[in-house]
Amino acid sequence: MKIVVTVKQVPDPNSNLTLEADKSISREKEVVLDPGDECGVEEALQLKEAHGGEVILVSMGPERARDAIRKGLSMGADRGVLITDSELAGADALLTARALAAAIKSEEPDLVISATESYDGSTGMVPPMLAELLGFPQLTFAKKVEISGSTAKVHRQTADGYQVVEASTPALITVTAAIAEPRYASLKGIMAARSKEIKQLTLGDLGVEKNEPAETIEGVTDAETRKAGEVIEDDGTAVDKIVAVLAEAKVL
Amino acid sequence: MASILVYAELSQGKVATTSLELMTKARELGDVYAVALGAGAKAAAATLGKHGAKVVHVNEDPAFDDYIAEPATDALASLYEKEKPDLIMFGFTSDSREVAGRLAARLGSGLISNASDVVAKDGGFVAKVPYFGGAKVASMKANGKPAIVLVRPKSFEVSEKGGTAEVKELDAAVADGSKRAHVTERVVEASEKVKLEDARVVISGGRGMGGPQNFPLLDELASALGGAVGASRAVVDAGWVPYSMQVGQTGKSVRPGVYIAVGISGAMQHTVGMKTSKIIIAINKDAEAPIMKMADLGVVGDALKIVPALTAAVKAKKHG
Numbered sequence: 001m002k003i004v005v006t007v008k009q010v011p012d013p014n015s016n017l018t019l020e021a022d023k024s025i026s027r028e029k030e031v032v033l034d035p036g037d038e039c040g041v042e043e044a045l046q047l048k049e050a051h052g053g054e055v056i057l058v059s060m061g062p063e064r065a066r067d068a069i070r071k072g073l074s075m076g077a078d079r080g081v082l083i084t085d086s087e088l089a090g091a092d093a094l095l096t097a098r099a100l101a102a103a104i105k106s107e108e109p110d111l112v113i114s115a116t117e118s119y120d121g122s123t124g125m126v127p128p129m130l131a132e133l134l135g136f137p138q139l140t141f142a143k144k145v146e147i148s149g150s151t152a153k154v155h156r157q158t159a160d161g162y163q164v165v166e167a168s169t170p171a172l173i174t175v176t177a178a179i180a181e182p183r184y185a186s187l188k189g190i191m192a193a194r195s196k197e198i199k200q201l202t203l204g205d206l207g208v209e210k211n212e213p214a215e216t217i218e219g220v221t222d223a224e225t226r227k228a229g230e231v232i233e234d235d236g237t238a239v240d241k242i243v244a245v246l247a248e249a250k251v252l
Numbered sequence: 253m254a255s256i257l258v259y260a261e262l263s264q265g266k267v268a269t270t271s272l273e274l275m276t277k278a279r280e281l282g283d284v285y286a287v288a289l290g291a292g293a294k295a296a297a298a299t300l301g302k303h304g305a306k307v308v309h310v311n312e313d314p315a316f317d318d319y320i321a322e323p324a325t326d327a328l329a330s331l332y333e334k335e336k337p338d339l340i341m342f343g344f345t346s347d348s349r350e351v352a353g354r355l356a357a358r359l360g361s362g363l364i365s366n367a368s369d370v371v372a373k374d375g376g377f378v379a380k381v382p383y384f385g386g387a388k389v390a391s392m393k394a395n396g397k398p399a400i401v402l403v404r405p406k407s408f409e410v411s412e413k414g415g416t417a418e419v420k421e422l423d424a425a426v427a428d429g430s431k432r433a434h435v436t437e438r439v440v441e442a443s444e445k446v447k448l449e450d451a452r453v454v455i456s457g458g459r460g461m462g463g464p465q466n467f468p469l470l471d472e473l474a475s476a477l478g479g480a481v482g483a484s485r486a487v488v489d490a491g492w493v494p495y496s497m498q499v500g501q502t503g504k505s506v507r508p509g510v511y512i513a514v515g516i517s518g519a520m521q522h523t524v525g526m527k528t529s530k531i532i533i534a535i536n537k538d539a540e541a542p543i544m545k546m547a548d549l550g551v552v553g554d555a556l557k558i559v560p561a562l563t564a565a566v567k568a569k570k571h572g
Contacts, residue, residue: 122521132353132354140321156320156435158496161496166434177491215393216392217393220390233539251452
C-alpha cells in the first residue's frame with residue numbers, strides 16, 4: 001500500500017506569533033513539524049506496519065521545510081517530496097491544494113492522509129480541495145482507520161459521537177489528534193533519515209500555474225479586546241466573589 | 253442587487269442554527285436564495301422563508317445524508333451554473349467546510365474561511381477574518397467568482413423577517429460516481445443534558461485541571477448551575493475529553509451569560525470561540541495567563557480546591 005502523508009512546517013505552537021511588514025504572519029521563528037501531522041505520520045506508519053507498503057511525505061514550503069520532512073523521515077517514513085518555489089509565498093488554500101495534488105498524482109497513492117487542520121491556519125480547507133482535485137472520496141475527522149483489501153473504513157468524529165464511514169481506495173483521509181500517539185524518533189531513525197531521499201520540485205516541474213488568490217488583504221486592524229477586569233489572589237474569599245458575580249449575572 | 257446563496261445545513265431534518273444566522277446577514281447583502289439537501293429539505297424551506305429566503309432549492313434524495321460531501325458538491329455546482337449567485341455563504345462547520353472546499357476547487361474560485369463578518373463593498377464582498385491568532389482582524393476582499401465565504405457560528409443573531417419562500421425542486425440526480433464515502437452507521441456517545449452551544453453557563457477545563465480524572469469536578473459545578481462543560485483544544489488533543497466538548501476556533505463557538513475558564517491559559521485558538529460571552533470568569537494558577545487579561549473576574553489559585561468549594565457554595569445558596 002502506498003500512503004502519502006501531507007506535512008507542513010508551522011511556527012512552534014508554544015511560541016508567540018509576529019507580523020511581517022506586508023502583514024503576513026512571520027515564519028521567521030522557531031518552526032516545527034505540525035503536531036497534527038505527526039499524528040498523521042504515525043497512523044501511516046502503523047498502517048504500513050500492518051499492511052506493508054511505502055510512506056511518502058509531501059510538503060509545500062520554503063527550503064527549510066526540509067527539516068519538517070526530515071522529522072517525519074526520522075519517525076520512519078520512507079521518502080519525502082518538497083514543493084518549493086518563490087511563487088508560492090503567501091499561496092492561498094486553492095493554490096496550495098493544486099500544487100500538492102500535482103505532486104501527489106504522480107505518486108499514484110492508495111491513501112492520502114492529512115491532519116484535519118493545521119496548527120497555524122486552523123481552517124482545514126486544503127484537504128477537501130485536495131480530495132476534489134485528486135478525484136478521491138474523502139473520509140474525514142477520523143479517530144480510527146481500518147483498511148481491509150481496497151476498502152478504507154473510518155470512525156468519523158461528530159458533535160455527539162461518531163459515524164462509521166467507508167469508501168474504496170484510493171481515498172483521502174483526514175485524521176484528528178486522537179488517531180495515534182506519535183512515536184519519538186529513535187537515534188537509529190534519526191541517523192537513517194539523513195540518507196533518505198527528499199525530492200525537490202518547483203511549480204514549473206509540476207506544470208502548475210498560479211491562480212488569482214481567493215482573497216486580497218485590504219487592511220488589518222486590532223481585534224476588539226475585552227477590558228481586563230479584577231484579578232484577585234485566592235485568599236479563601238474567592239468563592240464568595242465568584243458567587244456574587246454569578247448572582248449579579250442572574251445565573252444563580 | 254447582488255444574489256446570495258446560503259447553504260442551509262440540515263441536522264436531523266432541521267435547519268442548523270448556524271445557517272439561520274447566515275440568513276440574517278445574507279438579507280443585508282442582497283436577494284437571498286437558499287439550498288437545502290436531504291431529509292427534511294422541504295419542511296426546512298418554510299423555516300428559511302421566514303428568515304428571508306425568496307427561493308429555496310430543495311432535493312430530498314437520501315444520498316445527501318448517506319454520502320459525505322460529494323453529492324452536495326455536485327448539486328451546488330449545478331445550481332451555480334444555473335443561477336450564478338454572486339456570493340455563496342456557508343457556516344464554518346465540519347460538514348459545510350468539506351462541501352465548500354470541494355466546490356471551491358471544482359469551480360476554481362477559491363474561498364475565504366473562518367470569517368466573522370461579510371460586508372458589501374464596491375460591488376463585491378469583503379470578509380472580516382480573525383487573523384494573527386485572533387489578536388487582529390483582516391479585511392479580505394473576495395476575488396473569486398463566485399465569492400465563497402465560510403462564516404463562524406454565532407457571528408450573527410438569528411432573526412425572523414416573515415415571508416414565504418418559493419420552493420423549487422433542484423433537479424440534481426445524484427450520480428453513482430459521487431456515492432463513495434458512505435455513512436454506514438451513526439453512533440451517539442454524548443448524552444449532553446444541556447447543549448454546550450445553548451447553555452447560559454459554560455464551564456470549560458484546560459490543562460490546569462491536571463488530568464481527565466478531575467473533569468467530574470466541572471460536571472458537578474455545571475449541574476449545580478444548570479450549565480454545560482467545555483474544554484480547550486489542548487485537553488481534547490490529549491484525549492482527556494471528547495471533541496464534542498471543544499470550544500474554540502476549530503471547536504464550538506459559545507456565547508453564554510457566564511463563561512468560567514478553569515485552568516485554561518487563553519490561547520487565541522480558544523478565546524475566538526468564547527470571547528463574546530457576557531461575563532468571563534477565569535480560575536488559573538498563573539496570574540500572567542492571557543485569559544486573565546480578558547476576564548471580568550480572574551482568580552489566581554488552585555482550581556482543584558476552588559471548584560469544589562464553589563460547587564458547595566452554589567448548592568448552599570440555591571437551597572438556602
